[in-house]
Amino acid sequence: xxxxxxxxxxxxxxxxxxxxxxxxxxxxxxxxxxxxxxxxxxxxxxxxxxxxxxxxxxxxxxxxxxxxxxxxxxxxxxxxxxxxxxxxxxxxxxxxxxxxxxxxxxxxxxxxxxxxxxxxxxxxxxxxxxxxxxxxxxxxxxxxxxxxxxxxxxxxxxxxxxxxxxxxxxxxxxxxxxxxxxxxxxxxxxxxxxxxxxxxxxxxxxxxxxxxxxxxxxxxxxxxxxxxxxxxxxxxxxxxxxxxxxxxxxxxxxxxxxxxxxxxxxxxxxxxxxxxxxxxxxxxxxxxxxxxxxxxxxxxxxxxxxxxxxxxxxxxxxxxxxxxxxxxxxxxxxxxxxxxxxxxxxxxxxxxxxxxxxxxxxxxxxxxxxxxxxxxxxxxxxxxxxxxxxxxxxxxxxxxxxxxxxxxxxxxxxxxxxxxxxxxxxxxxxxxxxxxxxxxxxxxxxxxxxxxxxxxxxxxxxxxxxxxxxx
Numbered sequence: 001x002x003x004x005x006x007x008x009x010x011x012x013x014x015x016x017x018x019x020x021x022x023x024x025x026x027x028x029x030x031x032x033x034x035x036x037x038x039x040x041x042x043x044x045x046x047x048x049x050x051x052x053x054x055x056x057x058x059x060x061x062x063x064x065x066x067x068x069x070x071x072x073x074x075x076x077x078x079x080x081x082x083x084x085x086x087x088x089x090x091x092x093x094x095x096x097x098x099x100x101x102x103x104x105x106x107x108x109x110x111x112x113x114x115x116x117x118x119x120x121x122x123x124x125x126x127x128x129x130x131x132x133x134x135x136x137x138x139x140x141x142x143x144x145x146x147x148x149x150x151x152x153x154x155x156x157x158x159x160x161x162x163x164x165x166x167x168x169x170x171x172x173x174x175x176x177x178x179x180x181x182x183x184x185x186x187x188x189x190x191x192x193x194x195x196x197x198x199x200x201x202x203x204x205x206x207x208x209x210x211x212x213x214x215x216x217x218x219x220x221x222x223x224x225x226x227x228x229x230x231x232x233x234x235x236x237x238x239x240x241x242x243x244x245x246x247x248x249x250x251x252x253x254x255x256x257x258x259x260x261x262x263x264x265x266x267x268x269x270x271x272x273x274x275x276x277x278x279x280x281x282x283x284x285x286x287x288x289x290x291x292x293x294x295x296x297x298x299x300x301x302x303x304x305x306x307x308x309x310x311x312x313x314x315x316x317x318x319x320x321x322x323x324x325x326x327x328x329x330x331x332x333x334x335x336x337x338x339x340x341x342x343x344x345x346x347x348x349x350x351x352x353x354x355x356x357x358x359x360x361x362x363x364x365x366x367x368x369x370x371x372x373x374x375x376x377x378x379x380x381x382x383x384x385x386x387x388x389x390x391x392x393x394x395x396x397x398x399x400x401x402x403x404x405x406x407x408x409x410x411x412x413x414x415x416x417x418x419x420x421x422x423x424x425x426x427x428x429x430x431x432x433x434x435x436x437x438x439x440x441x442x443x444x445x446x447x448x449x450x451x452x453x454x455x456x457x458x459x460x461x462x463x464x465x466x467x468x469x470x471x
Contacts, residue, residue: 016170018310019095023319024326027307031299031330033172038295040176040183042288048204049288049353051190061141061201068146069287071131071266075124077258079116079157083109083164085251087302088309088388089243090168090230095313099229104240106165106223106230109247111237113161117154124150141201148202152209155216162219165230167306178218186211250388253397264405267412271431274422282362282425285353289346289363290370293338297378300331301385308389315465317458320390324450327382335375343371362425369432376439383446390457395449403442408434 016030052061086109093101124131128146163175186207193203223232272283304327311319342349346367350360384396411434420427 014171014173016172018091018170018307019314019316019319023307023322024330027300027303027323027326027330030170030172030306031303033176034167034299034302035296035334037172037176037179038299039292040179042291042295043183047187047190048208049284051194052201052204065142065145065201065204065284068132068142068149069269069284071146071269072149073258073262073265075120075131076153076156077262078255079113079120080160081253081255081258082112082116082247082251083157083161084254084305084388085247085249085393086161087164087168087305088250088391089246090165091306091309091389092313094169094229095310098313101243102229103231103236104243105247106232107236107238108240108243109161109165110158110220110223110232111239112244112247113157114154117157120157121150121153124153145201145205148205149208152212155209155212159212159216159219162216162223162232165223166219167302168309169228169230170306174222175219178215178222181218182211182215185214250391250393253393254388257397257400260401260405264408267409268431271412271416272428275425278356278358279362279425279428281354281356282350282359283366283428285350285359286346286363286366288353289342289349290367290374293335293342293371293374294377296334296338297331297374297381300327300334300378301381303327303330304382304385305389308386312390312457312461315461317461320386320454320458324382324386324454327386328379331378331382332375335378339371339374342367346371358425362428365425365428366432369429370435373436373439376436376443380439380443380446383443383450387446387450387453390454392449392453392457395453396446399445399449400442403445404438407438407441411437 016026018026018030049065052065086105090102090105090109093099093105125147128143128150132142132146159178166172166175189207189210190204193199193207197203199206220232223230269283272279304323307323307327308320311317311323346364347360350363350367354360354363380400384400387393387396412431416427416430416434419430
């Protein structure tokens with residue numbers, strides 16, 4: 001009995017009960033490790049830029065790495081989006097206490113991530129040159145970094161799908177521990193490869209692969225050793241068709257949305273590449289700084305997704321209403337505090353990445369337009385998370401594609417290109433203002449959809465409860 005109690009305590013140390021208790025506090029507890037995990041990941045990505053920028057010996061190195069980020073997102077996000085399907089499906093069955101279904105989701109997800117990782121890695125490596133040409137990026141260092149990065153894609157995808165499983169059951173602590181270890185590996189190898197062996201951008205890329213391998217191995221060991229319903233076993237590894245369909249139903253629209261988001265970002269990056277390397281470097285530094293606010297907000301998105309999914313499975317509609325309100329409040333507070341701080345101290349933050357005054361000025365133009373209104377992006381994403389958690393994934397995708405991507409692309413080609421000659425970096429004001437405008441439009445439409453669709457879902461849950469009571 002004592003041993004059983006100890007096991008239960010150990011389980012509670014990692015998992016969060018998302019269906020009972022103080023949900024406001026639990027959303028914060030769930031989000032904090034995710035927030036720290038995102039920040040840590042950005043820190044060792046920033047370490048890539050800082051090390052290669054200060055010790056790489058090539059003034060184009062920062063821009064070479066940074067200008068590939070939107071391209072990497074474009075090719076990877078479709079597959080990463082499928083992990084959202086894993087998270088929602090697994091959380092729903094966890095809330096419903098259906099252990100058999102959870103096991104099938106886990107094994108389907110891991111095999112799917114491995115297959116996609118190998119395929120994407122091979123295609124990315126082969127077509128790296130063609131992709132960079134489409135972006136008007138002729139930097140040799142970008143080609144080197146991109147090709148090496150794609151080699152580590154299987155480790156990257158397997159880790160993210162396995163982490164989605166742990167998030168679904170309320171465990172956000174262990175992925176944080178694993179990413180912390182991987183981040184230290186990345187930083188140490190960055191210094192050794194760039195400072196000691198003078199490998200430059202290639203050394204940074206190899207260090208990234210090594211860190212991804214470490215995090216992948218650690219999280220898979222965890223899934224293999226656990227005694228819970230989400231345990232992974234190699235002899236059960238197969239694609240279960242019904243569970244695959246459920247994952248794709250939620251995850252595919254999420255992935256398509258992320259990929260099309262990336263298309264608009266690629267178009268924006270292509271526009272930036274038409275200036276010069278100073279603008280490329282300044283934009284890269286600002287994007288890296290700004291991402292610290294974004295990943296903090298994104299942690300609340302993942303919380304809203306998991307909490308809503310579990311309560312849909314547990315058929316607790318009142319909780320879903322609370323989760324919606326609490327998530328919107330929390331993400332707004334995060335955005336206002338972090339974004340406001342970055343707005344005030346943005347130039348100091350940018351100076352960590354570059355000491356060139358013009359590059360800092362370019363970077364601050366981006367921060368000026370994104371940091372203060374960033375809460376609009378946060379509440380927009382939370383609404384998407386709530387809708388997906390309730391099982392609606394296609395409509396939020398369509399709304400986001402039209403509101404974000406459609407607007408930005410129309411703005412770039414219909415307005416920005418007509419009012420700039422790509423010689424004065426102050427023209428970037430005309431480009432970056434499209435971000436907050438697109439967030440406002442999309443959030444208002446997402447909110448309207450939530451008010452309509454939530455009534456439909458709650459009515460369905462109420463009918464299910466009546467049928468269960470009669471049977």
